[in-house]
Amino acid sequence: MNTPFRVGLVGVGQRGLQHLKALSELQKEELIQIKALADPFKENLNPAKIKNYAPDYLPHNVNNYASANEMIESCNLDAIWFVIPPNQHSGEIEKAAEKEIAIFAEKPQSLFLDEVLKQADVIKKHNTTSTVGFQMRYDRGYTNIREYLLQNKWVAAVTMISEGAVEGHGVKHTHTEKQGGPSNRIWTANKAWSGTSIVEAGIHQTDIMRYWTDDDVKWVSAHYTERPVDLHDTEGDNPIAYTVTYGLKKGGICNLLFTKPAKSYYMGRFDNIIWTHGTIKLEKDYVDYTHNFDNWPPVTNPTQEETRRVISKGPHNVAMGPENTKAISKAFATSIIEDKPDLRRNSFESSINSIAAVLAANTSNSLGGEKIYIDEFITATKYSKYRKR
Numbered sequence: 001m002n003t004p005f006r007v008g009l010v011g012v013g014q015r016g017l018q019h020l021k022a023l024s025e026l027q028k029e030e031l032i033q034i035k036a037l038a039d040p041f042k043e044n045l046n047p048a049k050i051k052n053y054a055p056d057y058l059p060h061n062v063n064n065y066a067s068a069n070e071m072i073e074s075c076n077l078d079a080i081w082f083v084i085p086p087n088q089h090s091g092e093i094e095k096a097a098e099k100e101i102a103i104f105a106e107k108p109q110s111l112f113l114d115e116v117l118k119q120a121d122v123i124k125k126h127n128t129t130s131t132v133g134f135q136m137r138y139d140r141g142y143t144n145i146r147e148y149l150l151q152n153k154w155v156a157a158v159t160m161i162s163e164g165a166v167e168g169h170g171v172k173h174t175h176t177e178k179q180g181g182p183s184n185r186i187w188t189a190n191k192a193w194s195g196t197s198i199v200e201a202g203i204h205q206t207d208i209m210r211y212w213t214d215d216d217v218k219w220v221s222a223h224y225t226e227r228p229v230d231l232h233d234t235e236g237d238n239p240i241a242y243t244v245t246y247g248l249k250k251g252g253i254c255n256l257l258f259t260k261p262a263k264s265y266y267m268g269r270f271d272n273i274i275w276t277h278g279t280i281k282l283e284k285d286y287v288d289y290t291h292n293f294d295n296w297p298p299v300t301n302p303t304q305e306e307t308r309r310v311i312s313k314g315p316h317n318v319a320m321g322p323e324n325t326k327a328i329s330k331a332f333a334t335s336i337i338e339d340k341p342d343l344r345r346n347s348f349e350s351s352i353n354s355i356a357a358v359l360a361a362n363t364s365n366s367l368g369g370e371k372i373y374i375d376e377f378i379t380a381t382k383y384s385k386y387r388k389r
Contacts, residue, residue, distance in 0.1 A: 005337050008036035008075060009074050010092065011083035012044040015106060019081050021054035022326035026057050032333050036075040038065040060359070062316075068092035077101050079129075079159040079336065081329070086111045086200070087193050094122040102129040104332055113193040113359050113378065114388040116352060123348050129341075130348035134207045137345040138327035141286050143146060144312035146212050148288070155213045155277040158254040160205045163268035166235055166260045167242050177316075188261075189236025196224070197260050198242050199358045204320065206246070207354040209254045211345070212273065217254075218355045219247040221371045222361040235262040239268040244361045247371075286312040352378075359386070 009020055016039075026032050034057075039045055047059035065071040068082070072095050079102035082093055084107045096103055103123065109116045109132065123130050134143055149155060166189050192201035210216060242258040260338040273280035278290030288309045291302060317323050328345075335343035353374065360377045363386040364370050377383050 002381050003306070004033040005031065005333055006035045006076065006078045007032050007081065007333070008038065008071050008079075009034070009083065010038045011085075011106075012037055012039040012050065012081070013085075016044075016081075016083035017050065017053040018325055019083055019106075019329065020050065020057060022322065022329050023081070024054045024058070024332055025326060026333065027058070031330065031337070034058075034062055034086050035077060036063045036065060036071050038068050038071040040066055042066075042152045067307035069095060072096055072099060072101070079104060079333065082106060084289055085193060085339040086195060089115060089119075093119045097122040097126050097128040097130075100126050100128050102332075102336055103348065104131055104133065104329070106133040107207075108195060108349070108350070108358070109351075110355075111199065111359075112389045115389065116355055117284045117378070117387075120203075120349050120352055124265065129336055129344075131344050131372065132346055132348055132351035132354075133328065134204065134211075134346055134351065134354070135324040135328040136204055136208045136319040137211050138331060139317075141282070141312040141314075141316040142208060142211070142319055143213065145280065145286060146214070148280075148311045149212055149273070149275065150214060153278070155215075155248075155252045155273060155275050157252060157274040158209045158212065159257075159270070159272045160209065160255070161257040161268075161270040161277055162202070162205065163259045163261075163311060164201075165265045165267065166238070166262045167265065169186050190236050191237050194238060196242070196362055197238050197254070197258050197360070198222070198244060198361050199355075202242065202256055202258050202361075203354055203358045205256050206244075206254075206357050207346075207351070208257075208319075209246070213248060213250070213252060213254075214249050215248040215252065216373055217246045217357040217375045220357055220360045220364055221245045222364040223368050223369045224365045228285045229263070241360075242245070246357060280311065282316075284314040284316075285310045286314070286316070362386075370386075 009016060027034055028106050038046055045064045063075055080096050081104040083106045091109050093103055109119060131229060146249055188194045188200055222244040225241040227235060227237060227240050238260060240261055244256040246254040271282040278288045280288045288311055289307045290309060291307050331343045335341055356374050356378055360372045360374060364372045
């Protein structure tokens with residue numbers, strides 16, 4: 001590509017500003033040019049406000065639009081970053097795909113699987129380059145785990161526990177109160193806007209388990225602990241706790257536990273990967289506890305330290321942090337500029353399994369923990385009412 005790589009961004013809210021910070025840094029490095037921003041709220045396009053979050057942002061030569069559709073019709077772009085609340089999509093991705101503008105879609109792509117499938121169909125029809133915002137796939141340590149497991153290691157089980165707080169994931173820039181949403185703008189605690197914490201946030205853990213195991217979710221069974229109704233007005237109506245079990249196509253089992261109490265403010269995590277002959281732990285270093293000596297079984301059991309094998313030397317940054325937000329955008333832009341599709345670690349189509357799995361978890365919970373097979377969930381008539389808006 002000889003001309004500058006021209007990008008636009010739709011949705012200059014909390015996550016959009018994080019992407020804009022990364023894109024501004026990539027523009028400073030002369031990889032891309034930011035040509036357009038779109039947001040329905042004028043104050044979100046104010047350069048002074050943006051620079052508080054993205055110090056390298058340069059507003060000159062950037063066109064501002066009130067809608068994605070206006071941007072798509074009016075501005076010549078090579079790629080668009082769509083960072084829209086997942087219940088607010090209304091055909092923008094399809095319009096960009098029809099014009100063969102490369103698509104970076106933040107997760108979840110929609111709260112309604114039929115809409116995701118329609119987006120995917122148009123992207124495929126027009127052979128539009130795409131990726132979905134699973135930045136943990138670009139984390140050095142997580143990639144080291146994947147590479148280690150791909151060395152003929154079959155994963156039997158993965159357990160990921162995310163202990164969080166309902167207050168810890170608020171949205172400050174989207175006027176949900178003007179769009180029929182929560183008055184406090186904390187849409188991540190609201191089912192109608194977030195789709196539950198598993199859809200809005202647990203989709204990251206779901207996707208990274210697929211990445212580590214190089215596998216897809218075959219079935220899901222889920223049980224949620226609902227928040228008492230009398231707390232909905234102040235704390236939101238998302239559940240307090242989630243227990244989700246995924247069955248993988250290669251036979252492994254993944255367990256995802258999410259907690260979102262109010263007034264706790266505790267943040268914690270636990271990650272454990274069991275393969276046939278080892279236990280992988282995400283410590284200061286990412287390590288595998290495995291006996292790989294010749295004399296097995298040994299006369300005397302080795303100590304835990306003797307079985308400790310470093311997979312990825314620490315310290316490690318937060319996999320969801322700004323480093324990997326920039327890394328996924330850099331890889332996406334570079335993959336197009338240099339015609340290196342292998343730099344993209346997912347596509348819109350390959351990511352459907354992740355969004356389908358978390359939406360099926362919601363359905364499973366509503367059906368008393370029913371085991372739902374993902375292929376059926378995508379196609380079967382009996383699940384049609386759970387797929388549509």
